[in-house]
Amino acid sequence: xxxxxxxxxxxxxxxxxxxxxxxxxxxxxxxxxxxxxxxxxxxxxxxxxxxxxxxxxxxxxxxxxxxxxxxxxxxxxxxxxxxxxxxxxxxxxxxxxxxxxxxxxxxxxxxxxxxxxxxxxxxxxxxxxxxxxxxxxxxxxxxxxxxxxxxxxxxxxxxxxxxxxxxxxxxxxxxxxxxxxxxxxxxxxxxxxxxxxxxxxxxxxxxxxxxxxxxxxxxxxxxxxxxxxxxxxxxxxxxxxxxxxxxxxxxxxxxxxxxxxxxxxxxxxxxxxxxxxxxxxxxxxxxxxxxxxxxxxxxxxxxxxxxxxxxxxxxxxxxxxxxxxxxxxxxxxxxxxxxxxxxxxxxxxxxxxxxxxxxxxxxxxxxxxxxxxxxxxxxxxxxxxxxxxxxxxxxxxxxxxxxxxxxxxxxxxxxxxxxxxxxxxxxxxxxxxxxxxxxxxxxxxxxxxxxxxxxxxxxxxxx
Numbered sequence: 001x002x003x004x005x006x007x008x009x010x011x012x013x014x015x016x017x018x019x020x021x022x023x024x025x026x027x028x029x030x031x032x033x034x035x036x037x038x039x040x041x042x043x044x045x046x047x048x049x050x051x052x053x054x055x056x057x058x059x060x061x062x063x064x065x066x067x068x069x070x071x072x073x074x075x076x077x078x079x080x081x082x083x084x085x086x087x088x089x090x091x092x093x094x095x096x097x098x099x100x101x102x103x104x105x106x107x108x109x110x111x112x113x114x115x116x117x118x119x120x121x122x123x124x125x126x127x128x129x130x131x132x133x134x135x136x137x138x139x140x141x142x143x144x145x146x147x148x149x150x151x152x153x154x155x156x157x158x159x160x161x162x163x164x165x166x167x168x169x170x171x172x173x174x175x176x177x178x179x180x181x182x183x184x185x186x187x188x189x190x191x192x193x194x195x196x197x198x199x200x201x202x203x204x205x206x207x208x209x210x211x212x213x214x215x216x217x218x219x220x221x222x223x224x225x226x227x228x229x230x231x232x233x234x235x236x237x238x239x240x241x242x243x244x245x246x247x248x249x250x251x252x253x254x255x256x257x258x259x260x261x262x263x264x265x266x267x268x269x270x271x272x273x274x275x276x277x278x279x280x281x282x283x284x285x286x287x288x289x290x291x292x293x294x295x296x297x298x299x300x301x302x303x304x305x306x307x308x309x310x311x312x313x314x315x316x317x318x319x320x321x322x323x324x325x326x327x328x329x330x331x332x333x334x335x336x337x338x339x340x341x342x343x344x345x346x347x348x349x350x351x352x353x354x355x356x357x358x359x360x361x362x363x364x365x366x367x368x369x370x371x372x373x374x375x376x377x378x379x380x381x382x383x384x385x386x387x388x389x390x391x392x393x394x395x396x397x398x399x400x401x402x403x404x405x406x407x408x409x410x411x412x413x414x415x416x417x418x419x420x421x422x423x424x425x426x427x428x429x430x431x432x433x434x435x436x437x438x439x440x441x442x443x444x445x446x447x448x449x450x451x452x453x454x455x456x457x458x459x460x461x462x463x
Contacts, residue, residue, distance in 0.1 A: 050370035052348045057131040059345075059370050060138050067446035070439075076463045077454050081141075084134060086110040090180040092158050094172040104173060105129075106158040108181045110190060111137040113152035114456035117188050119144060119394060120154035121195025121223075122202070124173070128157035132344075136195075139365055140394070142449035143387040147426050149398040154190055156181065162197040174202050178209040185210070187219040187405070193397050194223040196343075199269070200235065204228055219404035222397035231400035232412035234393075237419060238363070239273025241392015243281060244423040245384050246337055246361045252431055253359070253382065255336070258282030261298075263335040263357065265289050265327060266342030267310060270363045270390065274339055275303055283337070287330050290315060291342070294330040295322035332356055340367035347372045355381060362386040377440050385442040387449065388430055395422050 047054065047062050054062065061082065068078045092106040107130060110118045120140040133155045141153025158177055162170060184190060194203055203221040207228065210220045218229035226232055233240070247257045260283045264271045267290045275285045285303060287296040292315050295301065301322060309319050317324060331338065331346065334356040340346050341363030347355065348368075352375035360376065361384045362368065368376070368383065376383055396419055403409050434444035457463050 050374075052345075052350070052369050052371050054370065055131050055135070056344045056366045057135040059366060060135040062370050063442065063446050064138065064142075064450065067443065067450040070437075070443065071447055071451050071454075073450065073454055074463070077457060080457060080463055081112060081450065081453060084109050084111050084137065085113060086184065087130070087134070088181060088184060089130065090177070092173055092177045092180060094169060094176055096169055097166055104158050104160045106156070106177050106180060107133045108156040108184060108190070108192075109133050109137040109154060110184070111153040111155075112141045112453060112457075114453055114460055114462060115145060115152055116150035117152065117186075118154035118190035119149075119151035119193070119397065120156065121193045121393075122156040122158075122177070122198055122206070123195035124158050124160050124162045124170070124197035124202075126159060126161045127343075128159040133157050136365055139387055141453060142446060143391050144394060145449040145452040146387050146430070146445055147391040147395055147422055148452075149395060149422075151191075151394070151398065154192075155195075156192060157195070160197075170202070171205050174198075174205040175209040178206045179213070182210055182213055185220065187217060187401075191219065191397075191401060192221050193394070194269075196268070199223075200225045200230060203230075219401055222400040222404075223393075224400070229400075229404050229409075231396055231403055231410065231415055233415040233419070234396045234400055235269065236273040236277065237396035237415075238270045238390050238393035239275075240277055240416065240419060241395065241423050242270065242274045242339060242341070242361055242363045242389050243277040244392070244420055245389045245427055246278065246339070246359065247281060248424060248427040248431075249359055249361065249382060249384050250337070255358075256282075257337075259284065260336040261286050261334075262337045262339065263287040263330060263333050264339045264341055264363075265294070265330055265346065266340070266364060267316060268341070271339070271341040272307060272310075274341060274363055275301075276307075278337075279303055286335060287325065287333055288316065289325070289327050289330050289342075290317075291327075293317045294325045294327060295319050296325045296330070296333060297322040337361060339363045343367070345369055347376075349375065352376055353379070355379075357381065360384065362389045365390065373440070373442060383441060384427075385445050388426060388441070388445050391426065392419055392423060395419055 046065050088108045090106040092104040095101050137155035144151040203224045207221050211217050224230035262278050262283045262285045267288050284300040332354045337359045338357035339361050344366040346367050349371045352372035359382050365386050430445045434441050
């Protein structure tokens, strides 16, 4: 029986006389490996002038170096923060339903741990590669510092297509990956969480796999099912954080979420909860999309019917009670608030001049290229950056970690109240810094984060 993942994904070779299939680490079309700076693990050559061809890794490094310049970071501190502390590449061998063994590339990268244990998600996606995981690990360092939770930054992933794998195959991959990285993670060392292509069930498998070696350890991952020590409200936390930031940003511009038109690219966990919670605040969600395309109704979508349809068909494009739009068209729709909540680098120099939103709130990681960021700033469009806007997930992951350590579960109302407090405080700090320094919100957010991590490095004697 032919495995569907092998049928849909190029880059496999079968060794003669064996049943082992090796997944060659091929890059996705929009990803490329970047040469490291000599002598600095997991760092990129500094780029003075950004381009759309920059990888996510290069773009993240570009934003860091600009912040380092603005806050006058010492050279030795810059060198430490520019690279990764530890990078682990592993072979994730999994026996598939057809009895063949497939080897998937896996990664866990720990960027900086000066402020606390490493913290960051694990994604299962075909685009996962070393450069992408490096970028996301660094973003977690800055995000955790900005939202002021006691974590460093890490990220992990396995290069696979979860949509083409059975539940049994996904469980095998999750357990094997956990086993391969188990000696560098721990409740007080590195705590994984869900990301793109993974969910609460994945975390349950990872918790159990780790526990088989180390005993029952619920705090080893966050984003677990509530029944296994997960936190109430964790599933909706990232979307709730996006909505909190959108409301705070709108208020500072003399507006309100009530009656605001919202467009959301991406209808996974973040997109769905952003839509539902924005609607609760009185916003009118006029367009949403998934990987195949989107739907648009200028009068507002019936989100209950849209979500039911998406759950049944796994696609939005067959929904008949709205106009169809492509993902590119969706980004350029006229609206008050645009939420890119899907993948990286969707707003670039080709479409930045055509964006018709007054406010962009980045639900995804790195959805805007540095070139587009400059264009949007020059056009006067406010962009709430990813390291602030989508920090709700890691904030409630922190609450979950605390609950696991205390062995005491909070009520959902307390979780949401503490989340709103954290997100509102961080948003206020970023807006105040941007106003004082006459910079963009992204620049202000990076400046705050880089200074906090640098201070922790210096206090601990790292530099």
